[in-house]
Amino acid sequence: MIKVSQLTKKFGSHISLDNVSCTFEKNESIALMGANGAGKTTLIRSILGYYHPNSGEVLVNGLNPVKQRTQVLQNISFVPQLPPPIKLSLEELMQYISISAQVDTQLIMHYADEMKLDIKANIHKSFFKLSGGMKQKMLIAISLAKKSTIIIYDEPTANLDPKARDDFYRLLKQNEDEKVLLFVTHRLEEVKELVNRQIYMDLGKVVSDEKV
Amino acid sequence: MKNLYLIAYLDLKESIRAKWFLVYSLVFGGLIALFFIAGVTESQVMGFSGLSRLLLMYIQITIVILPIFILITTVRSISGDRENHILEYMLSFPISLRDYYWGKIIGRFITVYLPVLFAMLIAIIYGFFKGADIPWNIFFLYTGLLFSLSSTFLGIAFFISSFVKSSEIALGIAFFIWIFLLAFIDIALISLMMQQRFNEELIIFIAMINPMELFRVAAISLFDPELTVMGPVAFYILDSMSQSVFVLLSIAYPLLVGLIFALLGFKIFEKKDLV
Ligand SMILES: Nc1ncnc2c1ncn2[C@@H]1O[C@H](COP(=O)(O)OP(=O)(O)O)[C@@H](O)[C@H]1O
Ligand SMILES: [Mg+2]
Numbered sequence: 001m002i003k004v005s006q007l008t009k010k011f012g013s014h015i016s017l018d019n020v021s022c023t024f025e026k027n028e029s030i031a032l033m034g035a036n037g038a039g040k041t042t043l044i045r046s047i048l049g050y051y052h053p054n055s056g057e058v059l060v061n062g063l064n065p066v067k068q069r070t071q072v073l074q075n076i077s078f079v080p081q082l083p084p085p086i087k088l089s090l091e092e093l094m095q096y097i098s099i100s101a102q103v104d105t106q107l108i109m110h111y112a113d114e115m116k117l118d119i120k121a122n123i124h125k126s127f128f129k130l131s132g133g134m135k136q137k138m139l140i141a142i143s144l145a146k147k148s149t150i151i152i153y154d155e156p157t158a159n160l161d162p163k164a165r166d167d168f169y170r171l172l173k174q175n176e177d178e179k180v181l182l183f184v185t186h187r188l189e190e191v192k193e194l195v196n197r198q199i200y201m202d203l204g205k206v207v208s209d210e211k212v
Numbered sequence: 213m214k215n216l217y218l219i220a221y222l223d224l225k226e227s228i229r230a231k232w233f234l235v236y237s238l239v240f241g242g243l244i245a246l247f248f249i250a251g252v253t254e255s256q257v258m259g260f261s262g263l264s265r266l267l268l269m270y271i272q273i274t275i276v277i278l279p280i281f282i283l284i285t286t287v288r289s290i291s292g293d294r295e296n297h298i299l300e301y302m303l304s305f306p307i308s309l310r311d312y313y314w315g316k317i318i319g320r321f322i323t324v325y326l327p328v329l330f331a332m333l334i335a336i337i338y339g340f341f342k343g344a345d346i347p348w349n350i351f352f353l354y355t356g357l358l359f360s361l362s363s364t365f366l367g368i369a370f371f372i373s374s375f376v377k378s379s380e381i382a383l384g385i386a387f388f389i390w391i392f393l394l395a396f397i398d399i400a401l402i403s404l405m406m407q408q409r410f411n412e413e414l415i416i417f418i419a420m421i422n423p424m425e426l427f428r429v430a431a432i433s434l435f436d437p438e439l440t441v442m443g444p445v446a447f448y449i450l451d452s453m454s455q456s457v458f459v460l461l462s463i464a465y466p467l468l469v470g471l472i473f474a475l476l477g478f479k480i481f482e483k484k485d486l487v
Contacts, residue, residue, distance in 0.1 A: 050486040071306070080301050084301045085298065086298055087226050088222060099215070100215050100305045
């Protein structure tokens with residue numbers, strides 16, 4: 001589903017991705033690990049089509065995520081490393097998502113409920129005024145409600161309490177069939193149950209890649 | 213198309229809630245109110261009276277503060293969203309860059325133009341109830357001039373926003389452009405003129421490329437169709453075109469400048485890394 005071929009991405013003289021090749025197939029749940037600065041976020045953003053590679057390419061279902069971004073993003077759910085300070089209210093944010101990506105608002109509410117986030121009570125509040133954990137829950141609810149075949153999480157559990165993490169992993173477990181789940185994490189023990197492939201990156205390269 | 217409207221609509225809603233918008237509206241509304249309180253409409257200064265006088269004063273202040281307002285409030289729109297990772301999330305949904313960028317521009321345009329327009333409308337309505345003569349030709353000219361002035365600076369702001377690395381730098385560039393167009397060009401040209409190194413036509417041509425200068429001249433052209441206040445410059449301008457062509461040009465040209473800058477900004481936005 002995702003094919004990364006000899007991808008190199010530099011920022012100035014710094015090489016963030018150094019000739020990386022890997023493929024991700026259906027029914028794979030991948031833990032992507034490595035020290036800070038290893039290039040995990042850069043790899044994810046390349047898959048999302050945010051970066052113009054210096055060389056190599058990324059194909060998602062055969063499509064180029066930069067040139068055919070709308071078709072590619074139709075099938076991707078993404079939660080970033082840090083929830084951004086979006087000024088829209090929850091209602092407006094859901095409107096943005098339901099219109100642009102055909103996501104059912106009721107379903108967002110449903111998953112938010114499961115994550116113990118009360119959207120109704122906060123519907124007119126600005127997203128950035130929610131607590132760190134609440135923002136993360138909201139983004140997770142959206143990512144689950146969006147019917148995607150590729151789900152990408154860039155360290156999504158940083159702000160979650162243990163209870164919320166359990167809820168999250170439970171929901172994810174129900175949702176991973178027939179999908180690619182790409183998970184950046186520093187806590188392998190937490191996601192061990194969930195993943196069937198572990199990739200380590202260091203200094204912009206994949207240093208180990210094993211199925212478990 | 214629906215995504216374009218969606219982005220414009222949400223950006224508009226977000227802006228209207230923002231504090232800068234409140235300040236912005238109060239400034240322009242307050243300006244008009246101040247004129248009324250100061251009795252500008254009742255006075256007879258420089259031969260114009262009533263509402264015309266008020267509108268002229270309004271436009272002369274607006275030409276100075278509107279550009280800097282537009283620049284500082286919008287120059288960070290794309291670069292700011294990039295900096296604080298809003299783009300990274302918002303663009304992870306299937307929205308084309310075209311819809312996102314132009315949607316933002318449309319939303320911002322409405323936000324910056326409406327308060328300025330409303331302020332003028334208030335003046336007209338107030339004047340109407342006071343039984344004043346409504347100078348419709350001036351009103352329509354200024355509506356058009358402000359429309360195109362807003363688009364110039366909005367285009368420039370989005371252009372800057374598309375390539376700067378940080379919002380701070382964006383602000384710095386914006387401020388420089390404002391001062392440059394407002395005063396530096398004039399000062400430089402005046403000194404050139406005094407040294408008599410270049411011919412006047414060339415200098416006037418350079419002055420009129422500046423949308424702010426063109427705007428200034430157009431704003432007084434209805435009061436002074438011969439453009440006598442401009443001295444010999446008027447001769448060159450009206451020699452090459454009629455007054456109505458000049459007015460049309462003074463609306464069309466800044467509009468075009470704004471569009472070109474906005475388009476350049478879009479090209480850069482497309483070509484550069486998004487986050
Ligand atoms: N936009 C950028 N500009 C400059 N350097 C960057 C940029 N994004 C990432 N980097 C650099 O690339 C390297 C990899 O970063 P990243 O992919 O975020 O690492 P990770 O997510 O594994 O912690 C780091 O050294 C980081 O400083
Ligand atoms: Mg990272």
